[in-house]
Amino acid sequence: MKILHLDKNHSLLVQQLAAAGHQNTENYAISKEETQRIIKDYDGIVIRSRFKIDREFLDAATKLKFIARVGAGLESIDIPYAEGKGIHLISAPEGNRNAVGEHTLGMLLSLFNKLNQADKSVKAGNWQREAHRGIELDGKIVGIIGYGNMGKAFAKKLQGFDCEVLCYDILDNVGDKNARQVTLKELQKKADVLSLHTPWTPLTDKMVDADFMNAFAKAFYLINTARGKSVVTSDLVEALKTGKALGAGLDVLEYEKLSFENLFTDKETMPEALRYVLQADNVLLTPHVAGWTVESKRKLSQIIVDKILAIF
Numbered sequence: 001m002k003i004l005h006l007d008k009n010h011s012l013l014v015q016q017l018a019a020a021g022h023q024n025t026e027n028y029a030i031s032k033e034e035t036q037r038i039i040k041d042y043d044g045i046v047i048r049s050r051f052k053i054d055r056e057f058l059d060a061a062t063k064l065k066f067i068a069r070v071g072a073g074l075e076s077i078d079i080p081y082a083e084g085k086g087i088h089l090i091s092a093p094e095g096n097r098n099a100v101g102e103h104t105l106g107m108l109l110s111l112f113n114k115l116n117q118a119d120k121s122v123k124a125g126n127w128q129r130e131a132h133r134g135i136e137l138d139g140k141i142v143g144i145i146g147y148g149n150m151g152k153a154f155a156k157k158l159q160g161f162d163c164e165v166l167c168y169d170i171l172d173n174v175g176d177k178n179a180r181q182v183t184l185k186e187l188q189k190k191a192d193v194l195s196l197h198t199p200w201t202p203l204t205d206k207m208v209d210a211d212f213m214n215a216f217a218k219a220f221y222l223i224n225t226a227r228g229k230s231v232v233t234s235d236l237v238e239a240l241k242t243g244k245a246l247g248a249g250l251d252v253l254e255y256e257k258l259s260f261e262n263l264f265t266d267k268e269t270m271p272e273a274l275r276y277v278l279q280a281d282n283v284l285l286t287p288h289v290a291g292w293t294v295e296s297k298r299k300l301s302q303i304i305v306d307k308i309l310a311i312f
Contacts, residue, residue, distance in 0.1 A: 001043035001065065001312060006035065006050055009070045010301035013046065020309055036060045044312075046070065046304065053077045058085060066090055066311065068304045072097075072150065072291065075200045075227075090307045093149040095300035096291030101153030103290035104195055104225050107249030110284055111221055112137060117281050138162045143191030146198035146226065147174045147181070154195060155179040166191065170203070188215045193223065200227035210235040213244055221247045225290035228252035234273040240280060247282035251290040 003017060005026045014024045025042070027035075032051040039045070039061040046068045047053070053067060055078055064087050067077060072093035082089055110116055113134035121128055140163045144151045147167040155165050155178035167179040168187045175181030187194075194216070198204045208222070208231040222245055224231055233254045239245035255274055277283045 002041060003044040003046060004035070004039070004042045005046045006030065007046070007048040007070065009046070009048070009304075010297050012298065013070070013301040013305055016305045017308065022312075032057070039064065044068065044308070047076075049076050051076070053082070055081050058082055058087070061087075066308065068308060070095075070300050070304050072100075073199045073227075088311055090304060090311075092300045092303035092307070095303045096293070096296035097149040097153040099293040099296040100150045100197075100225050100290045101157045102293075103251065103286070104150075104154045104197075104223055104249075105157045107223050107225070107251070107284055107286070108142075108193060108195070108221065109137065111223075111247045111249055111282070116284055140164075140192040141166065141190045142193040142195065143168070143187040144179060144195050144197060145169075145184075145187070146196060146204075147171075147179065148197065150226070151195075151197035152176070152178065154197065164190075185215075189217045191216065191220055192218060193221045195223040196226040196230055198226050198230060200229055204230045206230070206232050208232065208236070210238065213239045216244070219244055219246050221245070221249070223249040225249075225251040228254045228256050228288075233271070233277065237273045237276045240276075240282065247284070248277070249284045249286075250277065251286045252288050253277075253285075256288065 002023045002025065005014060005024060006028065008028050014026065018024055036057050039057070040063060043063055044066045045064065048070050053076060058078065058081055066088040067082065068090040069077070070092060072091060074089055074091050077089060079089060114132045118132040121132065138161060142158060142163055142165050144155060144165065144167045147169040151167060155167065158165050159178060165179040166182045166187050167175055168182060168184050196208070204227065206229065213235065222236065231254060236245060236248060240248065255271065277285065
C-alpha cells in the first residue's frame with residue numbers, strides 16, 4: 001500500500017511498515033489543500049492532529065483504506081462519514097495511557113504540596129515554610145470522569161495512597177478494583193478532586209461549567225489532562241476566585257488550536273480568563289504533554305504499526 005505520513009513520529013513506524021512491503025511518503029509540511037489534491041493516490045494516512053479530516057477531504061480520498069492517528073482520540077476525523085466509506089480508523093490510546101496516569105498524579109501532588117509556588121519562592125531568595133505547607137492525598141476522595149484507558153491508568157497510580165477513588169462513565173459496569181463506579185450525582189457529592197479523562201464529544205463539550213462545578217458539595221481540585229474544550233475557563237476562573245475550586249492542573253486549555261500544537265497568544269485580544277490562569281498561583285499549566293514521554297512516543301508508533309499490519 002501507499003501510505004502518506006503527515007506528522008513525524010518515532011522512526012520505527014516508517015521502518016516497520018517499509019519492512020512489511022508498504023511504500024511510505026513522508027511530508028510533514030504539506031498543507032491540507034495540497035494533501036487533498038494528492039490523497040487520491042494513497043491507501044493510508046498516518047497523522048496526529050495537523051488538520052481536520054472532513055467530508056470534503058474524505059470524498060477526495062477515493063482509494064483510502066485507513067486513517068491512523070498516532071494518539072488516543074479520533075475527534076479530528078468525521079468518524080461516521082469515514083466509517084460509512086469503509087475506511088478503517090486506527091488510534092492508540094494504549095500507547096500513552098501510562099504517561100497520562102503519571103502526569104495526572106504528578107499534577108495533583110504538585111498542587112497539593114504547592115511545589116510550583118515553593119520553587120519560585122526559593123529561587124527568588126525566600127524561605128517561607130509555613131506559606132508552602134501542603135495537604136496529603138491520604139484520606140481524600142478522588143473522582144474520575146471517563147473510565148477508559150486514561151482514567152483506569154490514573155486510578156491504578158492512586159493505589160497505595162489510601163484514598164478513595166470513584167469513577168463515572170456513560171458506559172455501565174466499567175468500575176474495577178481500583179475505582180468504584182458511581183452516579184455523577186454521588187461523585188459530585190463526595191469528591192475532593194475531579195480528574196477528567198474524557199474525549200471531546202458533544203456530551204463533553206463545555207461540560208465543566210458553572211452549574212456543573214456548583215453541584216459539587218465540597219470545594220475541590222480540578223485536573224484536566226483530557227480535552228481543553230470540556231472546561232469553560234471563565235467559569236473555572238470564577239470558581240477559583242470564590243474558593244469553590246481550590247486549584248487546577250490544566251494540561252489542556254480551551255484556547256488550543258485544533259492541532260493541539262498552538263495556543264491563543266495575541267495579548268491584545270487575549271481572553272481575560274486565560275490571563276487569569278496564566279498568572280494564578282493555584283493553577284498549574286503544562287502544554288498538552290500528559291501523554292508526551294520518550295516511552296509513549298515509541299509505544300504509540302509501535303501500536304499503530306501493529307494495528308495496521310493486523311488488518312492489511
